[in-house]
Amino acid sequence: MEIYRKTFAEINLDHLAHNIRVLQNAFPNAPFMCPMIKANAYGHGDIQLAKCLEKLGIQHLGVCLIEEGLSLREAGVKAEVLVFGGFDREGASKIMQFQLTPVVSSWEQLDHLEAAATTSVPMHLKFDTGMGRLGFSPSEAQKLFDRLWQNKKIRLKALLTHLYQADDAQAEDGSTSAQLRQLHQVSLLFKPFQIFCHALNSAGALNLMCCEREKNIKENHPLLLQNWGLRPGLMIYGYSPLDASARQICDLKPVMTLKSVASNFRFMKIGESVSYGGTWTAKRESVIAVVPIGYADGYHRILSNQSFALFNGFRVPVVGNVCMDYLMLDITDAVKGSDLGLLKNQEVTLFGFDSQGGFLSAEELAKKNSHSITWEILTSVGERVPRIYTGSGA
Numbered sequence: 001m002e003i004y005r006k007t008f009a010e011i012n013l014d015h016l017a018h019n020i021r022v023l024q025n026a027f028p029n030a031p032f033m034c035p036m037i038k039a040n041a042y043g044h045g046d047i048q049l050a051k052c053l054e055k056l057g058i059q060h061l062g063v064c065l066i067e068e069g070l071s072l073r074e075a076g077v078k079a080e081v082l083v084f085g086g087f088d089r090e091g092a093s094k095i096m097q098f099q100l101t102p103v104v105s106s107w108e109q110l111d112h113l114e115a116a117a118t119t120s121v122p123m124h125l126k127f128d129t130g131m132g133r134l135g136f137s138p139s140e141a142q143k144l145f146d147r148l149w150q151n152k153k154i155r156l157k158a159l160l161t162h163l164y165q166a167d168d169a170q171a172e173d174g175s176t177s178a179q180l181r182q183l184h185q186v187s188l189l190f191k192p193f194q195i196f197c198h199a200l201n202s203a204g205a206l207n208l209m210c211c212e213r214e215k216n217i218k219e220n221h222p223l224l225l226q227n228w229g230l231r232p233g234l235m236i237y238g239y240s241p242l243d244a245s246a247r248q249i250c251d252l253k254p255v256m257t258l259k260s261v262a263s264n265f266r267f268m269k270i271g272e273s274v275s276y277g278g279t280w281t282a283k284r285e286s287v288i289a290v291v292p293i294g295y296a297d298g299y300h301r302i303l304s305n306q307s308f309a310l311f312n313g314f315r316v317p318v319v320g321n322v323c324m325d326y327l328m329l330d331i332t333d334a335v336k337g338s339d340l341g342l343l344k345n346q347e348v349t350l351f352g353f354d355s356q357g358g359f360l361s362a363e364e365l366a367k368k369n370s371h372s373i374t375w376e377i378l379t380s381v382g383e384r385v386p387r388i389y390t391g392s393g394a
């Protein structure tokens with residue numbers, strides 16, 4: 001791809017491989033390991049990541065939309081692709097045509113699948129154990145069993161639920177434990193199908209890793225009720241959803257670095273302002289760098305006058321309102337004694353790793369500055385930001 005604007009997201013496939021290995025080493029016997037690559041692999045590029053994950057031995061991939069599944073198939077991805085979002089009759093036909101695996105959350109979806117089925121369709125069955133979003137009530141388990149047992153058109157492969165607050169998974173009386181107990185209970189009824197269950201997202205998986213490392217988990221803890229399958233998202237991209245203490249459990253490596261350059265400089269006198277609305281005014285003679293990335297690229301406007309970037313080995317503040325295509329940095333301290341001519345078009349790191357060994361976390365942008373979440377920061381990186389892949393992913 002030709003790039004005329006030096007703004008891009010660097011995606012480090014070696015870091016992805018490292019994070020996957022962390023999981024594979026921690027859960028060598030997991031019945032199911034399904035990295036979630038919905039939403040363009042959390043902004044990292046789903047086709048490239050899917051191909052890398054396949055090489056790493058991953059056999060299942062999770063998407064939300066049928067469209068996402070189709071584009072993976074069209075790109076030649078062979079792994080089993082689970083579609084977690086809803087579908088109608090037409091969607092059911094597409095799912096079959098492209099050999100995607102539907103996650104069924106409603107009676108209507110079951111009807112569509114049966115109506116469209118020409119052969120026995122494999123599917124996973126979702127139960128709502130507290131998320132309040134998608135899935136059958138556990139109280140419908142018997143009725144579902146009756147519908148699916150010896151059903152020639154639909155082949156049940158697994159049961160699942162989605163954890164809504166898996167940070168608390170270590171607590172035996174927490175919401176996650178309650179959710180896992182409910183799914184386990186349902187799975188006892190479905191025993192004749194000889195299937196497995198999946199439930200652990202990043203927080204669930206990391207909490208289980210914590211417990212096992214610290215050997216402080218009782219045999220009958222819900223995390224150990226059965227060999228739960230995993231659907232990790234955030235952690236494969238190198239971030240932990242847990243707080244700092246629990247995070248030490250494994251060293252994840254952030255996969256995405258968002259970069260641009262200092263494309264030109266402005267010299268401000270005391271009292272002069274920067275950007276729309278003049279929300280930042282120079283209190284000293286200041287050097288401002290103009291950086292060609294803005295909210296249309298996913299750098300949220302709410303970060304105006306709130307966040308930092310890395311430049312010339314310094315953390316420098318974003319000043320003035322973030323524009324659609326640009327943002328401005330106060331680089332006064334970072335350029336003291338430097339030849340500005342040499343710093344023109346020098347790298348600016350919005351988050352991730354700079355080339356001088358510095359790191360700025362997407363989580364920090366999310367938490368401290370915009371009350372967002374790391375998931376949102378990553379998935380916001382816009383379509384017009386090219387992704388550049390580094391590393392072999394081996």
Ligand SMILES: Cc1ncc(COP(=O)(O)O)c(C=O)c1O
Pocket residue numbers: 036084162201202203231232233234235241
């Ligand atoms: C159904 C489902 N499973 C797993 C995940 C992965 O969650 P996380 O990114 O927290 O690991 C998601 C993410 O939203 C999801 O919707």
